[in-house]
Amino acid sequence: MSIALYIGQINRASHMPLPLYASKVPAGFPSPAEDYMEGRLDLNERLIQHPHATFLLKVSGDSMIGAGIMPGGMLVVDRSIEPVHGKIVIAVLDGQLTVKRLHKKHGVIRLMPENNQYRPITISDEQDLEIWGVVTNVINCLE
Amino acid sequence: MDVNNFYVSCERVFRPDLEGVPVVVLSNNDACIIARSQESKGLGFKMGALFHKVLPDLKKAGVKVFSSNYPLYGDMSDRAVSVYRQFTPRLEIYSIDESFLDLSGFDELLDLGQKIKQTTKRDTGLPVCVGIAQTKTLAKIANRIAKKNPQYNGVFKLEAGDAEQLQKIENADIWGISRRLDPKLQELGIYNALDLSRADPKKIRQKFSVVLERMVYELNGISCLDLEEVAPAKKGIMVSRGFGQYQDKYPRIQEAVAVYATRAGEKMRKQGLAANTLTTFLRTSPQGDAQTYYSNSHTVAFPEATNDTALIIKAAWWCLKKIYRPGLKYQKAGVFLDGLVNADCTQKDFFFKPDTGKSKTLMTVLDKLNKDHGRDTVRFAASGVSTDWKMRQRMVSPRYTTSWDDIKTIP
Numbered sequence: 152m153s154i155a156l157y158i159g160q161i162n163r164a165s166h167m168p169l170p171l172y173a174s175k176v177p178a179g180f181p182s183p184a185e186d187y188m189e190g191r192l193d194l195n196e197r198l199i200q201h202p203h204a205t206f207l208l209k210v211s212g213d214s215m216i217g218a219g220i221m222p223g224g225m226l227v228v229d230r231s232i233e234p235v236h237g238k239i240v241i242a243v244l245d246g247q248l249t250v251k252r253l254h255k256k257h258g259v260i261r262l263m264p265e266n267n268q269y270r271p272i273t274i275s276d277e278q279d280l281e282i283w284g285v286v287t288n289v290i291n292c293l294e
Numbered sequence: 295m296d297v298n299n300f301y302v303s304c305e306r307v308f309r310p311d312l313e314g315v316p317v318v319v320l321s322n323n324d325a326c327i328i329a330r331s332q333e334s335k336g337l338g339f340k341m342g343a344l345f346h347k348v349l350p351d352l353k354k355a356g357v358k359v360f361s362s363n364y365p366l367y368g369d370m371s372d373r374a375v376s377v378y379r380q381f382t383p384r385l386e387i388y389s390i391d392e393s394f395l396d397l398s399g400f401d402e403l404l405d406l407g408q409k410i411k412q413t414t415k416r417d418t419g420l421p422v423c424v425g426i427a428q429t430k431t432l433a434k435i436a437n438r439i440a441k442k443n444p445q446y447n448g449v450f451k452l453e454a455g456d457a458e459q460l461q462k463i464e465n466a467d468i469w470g471i472s473r474r475l476d477p478k479l480q481e482l483g484i485y486n487a488l489d490l491s492r493a494d495p496k497k498i499r500q501k502f503s504v505v506l507e508r509m510v511y512e513l514n515g516i517s518c519l520d521l522e523e524v525a526p527a528k529k530g531i532m533v534s535r536g537f538g539q540y541q542d543k544y545p546r547i548q549e550a551v552a553v554y555a556t557r558a559g560e561k562m563r564k565q566g567l568a569a570n571t572l573t574t575f576l577r578t579s580p581q582g583d584a585q586t587y588y589s590n591s592h593t594v595a596f597p598e599a600t601n602d603t604a605l606i607i608k609a610a611w612w613c614l615k616k617i618y619r620p621g622l623k624y625q626k627a628g629v630f631l632d633g634l635v636n637a638d639c640t641q642k643d644f645f646f647k648p649d650t651g652k653s654k655t656l657m658t659v660l661d662k663l664n665k666d667h668g669r670d671t672v673r674f675a676a677s678g679v680s681t682d683w684k685m686r687q688r689m690v691s692p693r694y695t696t697s698w699d700d701i702k703t704i705p
């Protein structure tokens with residue numbers, strides 16, 4: 152699977168081969184990365200690990216302000232990351248999308264808000280919960 | 295690989311509330327049904343049904359109707375292909391929602407199929423079915439079996455000579471066999487894929503064509519259709535060629551891509567079609583060192599369906615820029631147009647506006663291409679064909695992944 156990994160790295164972003172890419176190129180092959188090593192910083196590179204699995208969503212509510220997610224903030228959501236306990240996730244609860252912190256303890260799954268005006272949601276057996284993706288970054292516009 | 299009810303599935307990724315709800319997607323100008331969810335199929339709504347005729351029935355049945363949103367579908371298609379590419383760089387994009395993956399050298403193919411299926415669902419939200427077999431023709435059949443029989447959990451591996459399965463596949467359901475051909479085959483006592491696989495290839499060739507003879511071999515597990523080979527009854531329009539010699543200069547590759555784009559545009563206009571999405575491919579030689587093998591593609595959607603050469607070249611170059619990596623020696627590039635709609639019959643419904651502001655630079659480039667490649671390789675469509683269409687599209691969903699203004703908001 153080393154080939155697949157290699158291709159995956161090339162695909163990481165639109166226009167900035169990473170140093171990792173150079174190291175994968177066999178000796179004697181001219182490194183295409185060299186000319187780009189000192190390229191201008193690219194926020195895509197910083198915010199998006201898996202472009203094909205990353206989606207942007209906007210938040211209107213204030214239930215997660217404690218986690219730094221302000222109303223109007225833009226979420227970078229990576230679907231390829233495993234939604235383990237403690238991650239901030241986009242959950243689909245009874246068909247509706249919501250952003251909360253995921254808690255999994257003693258077989259009980261809860262969606263935790265980060266604003267004490269809101270109550271945690273304990274998922275009952277009748278409820279349909281699916282994790283849509285993991286929030287990796289939030290962009291809060293200050294203007 | 296085949297995405298289930300692709301257009302509907304794209305809509306549902308951003309509308310999980312529509313899971314289990316009957317959904318249909320309409321053609322470009324809201325003329326007819328071009329995609330149906332399983333529920334809509336169950337309710338008896340047919341592909342191609344005229345929207346205005348079935349509207350009362352759709353309303354009564356509570357079917358959610360969408361106009362087509364090609365910017366979304368094109369992007370989701372591109373994401374799915376990116377997932378497949380993580381498993382193997384050797385793949386062929388056959389249509390907006392179908393790809394062939396070369397899995398030679400891999401073991402435990404059923405497990406691998408499940409892994410690809412699950413990763414695609416996880417990363418993109420799209421449900422896919424996987425058909426695995428020795429040949430492309432058998433893989434298409436395997437995919438059909440995977441889709442129609444839930445007990446296989448979306449992945450089916452078909453062996454050549456599996457009489458039980460092949461017997462269930464009617465002639466017209468075999469890849470590349472048209473409905474027109476079906477009665478002629480039946481006259482020869484060929485009613486299904488098993489019969490055809492047992493026919494004498496020589497006789498089939500005499501009676502029909504080399505293409506059908508190949509099908510007989512393919513059904514027996516003898517591969518006749520290479521990856522990337524232009525297959526019969528292809529859905530989209532593909533123009534793809536190897537470069538005479540390895541090419542690493544961007545301008546030269548750009549020129550080649552412009553030529554292919556032009557050819558694709560010509561083909562489309564000849565058939566009276568317009569495309570909604572465009573894909574540009576680029577790869578190095580598969581014969582080379584596996585470590586340096588590079589193959590990539592990018593797909594974009596046009597704002598409106600088009601067959602305008604200027605727009606097609608622009609889009610093809612835009613994609614090329616995304617996938618070109620300096621320092622590699624490329625062997626082949628291609629342009630693929632999909633989401634084809636009938637330009638003639640839709641035109642009546644569009645406001646017609648002649649294209650006025652063609653870029654002067656582009657014209658210069660085209661003129662140069664014509665000079666370099668001799669004959670009228672590159673030319674614009676007669677002025678009547680170039681179009682700036684306004685579509686009806688009254689029920690189109692937001693362009694969730696391609697427009698800043700359309701990003702989905704959650705409470």
Ligand SMILES: [Mg+2]
Nearest residue numbers: 296297299391
């Ligand atoms: Mg499909």
